[in-house]
Amino acid sequence: MTVRRRTVISALLALTASTTLAACGGGDEEYKADPASLQIYSAQHHEITDAWARAFTAKTGIKTQVRSGKDSSMGHQIVEEGASSPADVFLTENSPAMTVVERARLLAPVDATTRAQVPAAMTPSSNAWLAIAARSTVMVYNPDKLPADQLPTSLMDLAEPEWKDKWGAAPGGADFQAIVAGMLAQKGEAATASWLKGLKDGSKTYQNNIATMKAVNAGEVPAGIIYHYYWYRDQAGNKDGTQNTRLHYFKNQDPGAFVSLSAGGVLKSSKKPQQAQAFLKFVTSPEGQKILADSKSMEYAVGNGVASDAALPPLASLQAPPVDPFTLNSDQVTRLMTDAGIL
Amino acid sequence: MPASSKNPAALLAATLVAVLTVLPLVVVTSKGLSLGWDQASEFLLRPRIAELLRHTGALMALTLPATLVIGVGAAWLVERTSLPYAGVWRMLLLAPLAVPAFVSSYAWISWQPGLSGLGGAVLVTTLAYYPFVYLPVAAMLRRLDGADEDVARSLGLTPTRAALRTVLPRLRPAICGGGLLVALHLLAEYGVLEMMRYQTFTTAILQQYAVGFSDAAGSLLALVLLVLCVGVLGLEVGARGRTRVARIGSGAQGEPPRARLGRWTVPSLLGLTALVALALAVPLVMVVRWLAVGVQDSAIDVGHLLTVTASTIGLAVAGGLGALLAALPGAWLLSRHRTATSIVLERATFVASSLPGVVVGLALVTLTVSWFRPAYQTIGVLLLAYVILFVPRAMVSLRAGLATAPPELSEAARSLRLGGPATFARVVLPLALPSFLTGFVLVALAVSTELTATLLLAPTGTDTLALAFWASSDELDYVGAAPYAALMIALCVPLTLLLRRQIVEER
Numbered sequence: 001m002t003v004r005r006r007t008v009i010s011a012l013l014a015l016t017a018s019t020t021l022a023a024c025g026g027g028d029e030e031y032k033a034d035p036a037s038l039q040i041y042s043a044q045h046h047e048i049t050d051a052w053a054r055a056f057t058a059k060t061g062i063k064t065q066v067r068s069g070k071d072s073s074m075g076h077q078i079v080e081e082g083a084s085s086p087a088d089v090f091l092t093e094n095s096p097a098m099t100v101v102e103r104a105r106l107l108a109p110v111d112a113t114t115r116a117q118v119p120a121a122m123t124p125s126s127n128a129w130l131a132i133a134a135r136s137t138v139m140v141y142n143p144d145k146l147p148a149d150q151l152p153t154s155l156m157d158l159a160e161p162e163w164k165d166k167w168g169a170a171p172g173g174a175d176f177q178a179i180v181a182g183m184l185a186q187k188g189e190a191a192t193a194s195w196l197k198g199l200k201d202g203s204k205t206y207q208n209n210i211a212t213m214k215a216v217n218a219g220e221v222p223a224g225i226i227y228h229y230y231w232y233r234d235q236a237g238n239k240d241g242t243q244n245t246r247l248h249y250f251k252n253q254d255p256g257a258f259v260s261l262s263a264g265g266v267l268k269s270s271k272k273p274q275q276a277q278a279f280l281k282f283v284t285s286p287e288g289q290k291i292l293a294d295s296k297s298m299e300y301a302v303g304n305g306v307a308s309d310a311a312l313p314p315l316a317s318l319q320a321p322p323v324d325p326f327t328l329n330s331d332q333v334t335r336l337m338t339d340a341g342i343l
Numbered sequence: 344m345p346a347s348s349k350n351p352a353a354l355l356a357a358t359l360v361a362v363l364t365v366l367p368l369v370v371v372t373s374k375g376l377s378l379g380w381d382q383a384s385e386f387l388l389r390p391r392i393a394e395l396l397r398h399t400g401a402l403m404a405l406t407l408p409a410t411l412v413i414g415v416g417a418a419w420l421v422e423r424t425s426l427p428y429a430g431v432w433r434m435l436l437l438a439p440l441a442v443p444a445f446v447s448s449y450a451w452i453s454w455q456p457g458l459s460g461l462g463g464a465v466l467v468t469t470l471a472y473y474p475f476v477y478l479p480v481a482a483m484l485r486r487l488d489g490a491d492e493d494v495a496r497s498l499g500l501t502p503t504r505a506a507l508r509t510v511l512p513r514l515r516p517a518i519c520g521g522g523l524l525v526a527l528h529l530l531a532e533y534g535v536l537e538m539m540r541y542q543t544f545t546t547a548i549l550q551q552y553a554v555g556f557s558d559a560a561g562s563l564l565a566l567v568l569l570v571l572c573v574g575v576l577g578l579e580v581g582a583r584g585r586t587r588v589a590r591i592g593s594g595a596q597g598e599p600p601r602a603r604l605g606r607w608t609v610p611s612l613l614g615l616t617a618l619v620a621l622a623l624a625v626p627l628v629m630v631v632r633w634l635a636v637g638v639q640d641s642a643i644d645v646g647h648l649l650t651v652t653a654s655t656i657g658l659a660v661a662g663g664l665g666a667l668l669a670a671l672p673g674a675w676l677l678s679r680h681r682t683a684t685s686i687v688l689e690r691a692t693f694v695a696s697s698l699p700g701v702v703v704g705l706a707l708v709t710l711t712v713s714w715f716r717p718a719y720q721t722i723g724v725l726l727l728a729y730v731i732l733f734v735p736r737a738m739v740s741l742r743a744g745l746a747t748a749p750p751e752l753s754e755a756a757r758s759l760r761l762g763g764p765a766t767f768a769r770v771v772l773p774l775a776l777p778s779f780l781t782g783f784v785l786v787a788l789a790v791s792t793e794l795t796a797t798l799l800l801a802p803t804g805t806d807t808l809a810l811a812f813w814a815s816s817d818e819l820d821y822v823g824a825a826p827y828a829a830l831m832i833a834l835c836v837p838l839t840l841l842l843r844r845q846i847v848e849e850r
Contacts, residue, residue, distance in 0.1 A: 073555070073556045220457060334554050338386075343391070343554060
């Protein structure tokens, strides 16, 4: 009896030990910063970053590893990691997170030949990083709940009492915070603060753009502020989340016509500065931008002479407000949103 | 290694574990107060914090009584009345434990998208958490001696009053214990509330993390959450009281009387059916429905599903073993020397039982990024979080197990010239093994559905069922989330079977 019990016990122990070893082995394989690989910290959609990284490796033979995260937390993460950050390249969805890293003086200037690949308006005056893609602010609305002739002319209108409970947004996300950063740069602190108060009192909060869009589609809320590509992506698919909705573009250089730049930068602390610059050059080259345009992500390509997906209205037709992306300040936005009681 | 005399190695190990479990508290407090008192109080004394407190309070005020009424009522119907098919109901009422609350929330919101805010949050958390009350109360009802009720009735009390006067006071510890679990879970809940768009401290902490990584503001929010947890623990100690529950001496235990339901039979059956349908059928039907859509569109990436399941099981096994190893020294000391030190060490690890995963996650991010950079972003830190969070579950089982191997047996083995390790392997382990396995399974299952600490700590590339499910369901991709939900439920079924034993076996 004792012998049999001991056999059972040792068998159990052996089993668990081997499973653990296997599990740890699996974990190591999946992620450990490989010193031979270019380390890409990315808050961009991982499908696009992966596509870029794969194509870059195929073309140059330089190995890459991608760590994904969210705009703001990843920006602050790099700042906390400081000079010992494992990151070589940082890609964001919106530029304010890049500005956080830039203000900590952690970015190396982007090569001039790379910058020449995108329009001058798509780079900040500091030249510390550049745009790799763009996304436009839109209002998605449900015509059954909000007739087209009642649409607002400005994003600023939504803070008015008559819009109370008639619009939704995802203020916790980096996308929305970039829109607010644009408003802050254009309209100043006082106007933005009072608009945020209107948002806090009068809007419905959703967890992200997709939830906002689907709530509008389901008629839970008449309108919502999102980025354009979520809508076009759903339209290109089975239209489940958008069939009852339309898009309203504010245009006229309104804060609601803000075009947000996805940003790419090279870390000053990178041990592979040349490869890192080469990656950024590849991403903004016609070849890299075509990968973006063909990815069905429906974001705008920003490279000179590269067409975006045909379903999208041309970027130039959106009449976006002129804002130097260098001035977009996410820390101030966070503070204003904290003061307004949103965060 | 003496089996029963003082053991410095075990003491050292137990101290180390206790220090590790208290570590998140220290980190969160010091980081939160690094802002300085003025800024910290300014951050805390603003309307937003009051709003979060109101939300958290409203959720507790509605859900807690609901779970208590449902849990106690259902337990009484099953264990103390003439309810037909009591055995089946016993199982069905526990079964919601196999459905993680955030999976159940996904089912509800995908069925009734308008169900958001406080109402939806209360509905889903009540249905997911009432078994925490039902389980201990049912176990206690089966254990209680019926003789007291007989005595009370012989003194002229009606059956109802006899039950109220003799049974209810003795259920108090079980009710309070279950209520405590519900309250702590409510404070730590993230998935349900995020999906229901109802903001509490836990959702606010994750939002703060998204905005500022490991900044002081997140730690301050975490600190408030901790204070709330400690407050709940204190309230429970007060509410539990000092009523004596144990019987003195052995002897035949009287079978407790069962109340005749009579014309209440049908309403009771209808009520329980409705409860089970809401708590169990809704999640299962919805998961299966989305799963079927996925299969039809061949939208299921089986390869990825297998990888994710394997890494989840790997983490669960490693976490389970880690928690067992961490609990062992303390449990051993406690079963051998019940000194003030060993009790303090044990209580310290129990502090962790009130720590929400998000607090531990945030603390370990802050700690490793600032002071232990080599450990930063590694599996090791994630496992450490699991150990800190779930060591009490292992501890409870281990203590019970080691109690079945009294020191006298070890001493006898040693008098037969067995060494310390051999004594442990040949005497203690075989006797205590079943409880070791119970502890291991409890922790492993908790790990496999843990969400918030995993969200913050998982090294890139490690994907778990909970993370993959969350990524899809957060984007309202119900079809994509369904396979992960189904697998999590499948993994949790053994837990329910294990817990059922707790009710049935005690007699």
